Amino acid sequence: MLSRMLFKILNNLQVVEKLAESRPIRRAAQITAYAITKAQIAGRDASKRVMQSQTLRQVRVEAGRVPGDLGEMGSRLKRVRETFVNEVKEGWKDSSRQIKK
Numbered sequence: 231m232l233s234r235m236l237f238k239i240l241n242n243l244q245v246v247e248k249l250a251e252s253r254p255i256r257r258a259a260q261i262t263a264y265a266i267t268k269a270q271i272a273g274r275d276a277s278k279r280v281m282q283s284q285t286l287r288q289v290r291v292e293a294g295r296v297p298g299d300l301g302e303m304g305s306r307l308k309r310v311r312e313t314f315v316n317e318v319k320e321g322w323k324d325s326s327r328q329i330k331k
Contacts, residue, residue, distance in 0.1 A: 279321070285314045 239245055249255050280286060292306045 283317060285310065285317055288313050 288310050292310060
């Protein structure tokens with residue numbers, strides 16, 4: 231019963247226009263737009279960093295090679311892991327520097 235009544239009220243064009251013009255609804259829309267924009271910018275920055283990542287390049291190179299034996303495969307994986315760990319550490323330091331600013 232309550233849901234029907236709410237549905238009828240929200241389908242009224244005048245009520246929707248009044249709500250849209252109200253300060254809390256406008257502010258909520260501004261905050262939502264801001265959050266979406268910040269998320270898009272952060273996503274673009276993250277994708278740029280991934281594409282420029284040394285780890286990604288190394289994985290592509292290593293994937294193209296056929297390993298001679300298991301020892302060679304292990305050393306390749308170790309190099310990729312070390313590169314990844316170094317990039318995570320650098321990213322962590324960069325983000326902590328940005329937070330301090």
